[in-house]
Amino acid sequence: MQEKKYQVVFSGKISEGKSVEEVKSSLLDKFKVPKDTVEKIFELDRAIVKKDVSYEEAEKHRDLFAECGALCEIEEMSTPVEASQQLQQEEPAEQQSHKTEHPKDKPSYPAAIAPSESKSESASPKPADYDFAIMDVIKEAWEKTKGVKGALWGAGLMVLAVSIGLSIALGIVMRIIGVGPDNIAFSVATQMTVTIALYPFLAGVMMIGVNRAVDRPVCFNMVFGYFEYMVPILIAALLITLLTYLGFMLLVLPGIYLSIAYLLVIPLIIDKNMDAWPAMEKSRKAISRQWFKIFALYLVMGVIYLISMIPFGLGIIWTLPMIVVMNGIVYRIIFGVED
Numbered sequence: 657m658q659e660k661k662y663q664v665v666f667s668g669k670i671s672e673g674k675s676v677e678e679v680k681s682s683l684l685d686k687f688k689v690p691k692d693t694v695e696k697i698f699e700l701d702r703a704i705v706k707k708d709v710s711y712e713e714a715e716k717h718r719d720l721f722a723e724c725g726a727l728c729e730i731e732e733m734s735t736p737v738e739a740s741q742q743l744q745q746e747e748p749a750e751q752q753s754h755k756t757e758h759p760k761d762k763p764s765y766p767a768a769i770a771p772s773e774s775k776s777e778s779a780s781p782k783p784a785d786y787d788f789a790i791m792d793v794i795k796e797a798w799e800k801t802k803g804v805k806g807a808l809w810g811a812g813l814m815v816l817a818v819s820i821g822l823s824i825a826l827g828i829v830m831r832i833i834g835v836g837p838d839n840i841a842f843s844v845a846t847q848m849t850v851t852i853a854l855y856p857f858l859a860g861v862m863m864i865g866v867n868r869a870v871d872r873p874v875c876f877n878m879v880f881g882y883f884e885y886m887v888p889i890l891i892a893a894l895l896i897t898l899l900t901y902l903g904f905m906l907l908v909l910p911g912i913y914l915s916i917a918y919l920l921v922i923p924l925i926i927d928k929n930m931d932a933w934p935a936m937e938k939s940r941k942a943i944s945r946q947w948f949k950i951f952a953l954y955l956v957m958g959v960i961y962l963i964s965m966i967p968f969g970l971g972i973i974w975t976l977p978m979i980v981v982m983n984g985i986v987y988r989i990i991f992g993v994e995d
Contacts, residue, residue, distance in 0.1 A: 661733040662714040663707035666697055666726055674725040682724035688871050690989055692786060697726075708733060787946070788989050790953045794960070797982035801974060804868045808977040810876030811864060815857045822850045848897055855893035856886050859922045865984030866923050870993045888925045892932035896921060916951050917943045923987045927994050942990050950986065957982055 670679045676698065683694045697703040705728060706717045714730045721728045826846045860879035867874050882889070896918045904911030917940040924935040943950055957979055964971025987993070 659710065661708050662711050662730050663709070663733055664705050664714050664717045664721070664728045665731055666703045666705050666721065666728045667701065668698060669727040671722070671725040671727060679725040683721070683726060686720070686724055690786075690992055692989075693992065785945070786990050788949075788953075788986075790949065790956060793953060793982060793985055793989075794956060796985055797957075797978050798974075800868050800871075800981045800985070801978045804864065804874055804981060805973065805977045807874045807876045807878070808861065808864055808980055809973075811857075811861045811879040812976070814876070814879050815854060815861060818857055819850060819854055822853055826850065848901070851897055852890060852893040855889050855922070856883055859885065859889055859926060861980060862922050862983060863926060865980035865982070866927065866987055866993060867984070868981050869984035869988040882926055885926050888930070888932045888935070889922060892921050892925060892936060895932060895936060912951075913947070914940075916947060916954065919943065919950075919983065920987050920990065923984075924991065927987075928991070953982075953986070 670676060680691075680694050680698065683689070684691060697705065705721065706714065709717070711730065718728045718730055823846075826849065830846070857879050859882045863882060864874045864878050867878075896914070900911050900914045900918070902911075903909075903914050918936060920939040920943065921932075921935045924930050924938055925932065928935070928938075930938065957975075961972065961975045961979065964975040
């Protein structure tokens, strides 16, 4: 006999003595999801927070929500759910910390509340309206830097080694073909080539930040973990580099705009499995909604970074990883992170 499957449904009921805002805050703390995700389950009449699980698994998730003051019900999967929407949720990070996971394993974290969808639909994510407080993001990035510095510095040193190797190789090529270092055009082309070639490695660094933003385990060798996306990453790197260079050469301001607008292209390619140009447009359009605020966020972080360099540069041990984690948090706020 086929085992019965169940789903956990939240219909807006909360524990007596708790306010809605208190429950929302507890859910945010426990499940580490974007604020928009929690807001949506309170807007829906019926939100499926877990489905297609055994009764014991359903009880576990019901109890996790109850700890936050959100009262859920368990239903058999045969129950009609035409008007419902789904929030896929795994155990909170603090309950997963004791488990040993292979670096390639991908624990599930919710991206946003959405009906069950096919891969083709999820490949072109539509970000909800979003907002954030600059200092809240800075504070969270600082807190999440703890425990990730070693992984990020290890990854950074690998990227530096690759960069030096590429520069030496291109320098040798220049000498062989008889081009001197004073050739400006060739020097610019060399710099662009190194930058583009480093993108697959930088993608690994960026994804360490994204994974840290949702409390997934990270390790330094993730810098080599995303070469399967090399083709769209290299295409995006080429286009971003050319368009940004062109923007700076023409009027400067377009270059500044694009350098911020394309900040989240690489995570989109990897996390949402998108091609280069759709990811570039998705990043640009989403960031443009709050461009000045995101620019201000990175400006504040830049000031913090410069200040951290004053005591013999020792402060960058913390601030460089903090920048990477902050970028991951911004990505999570705007797009959410896929399972």
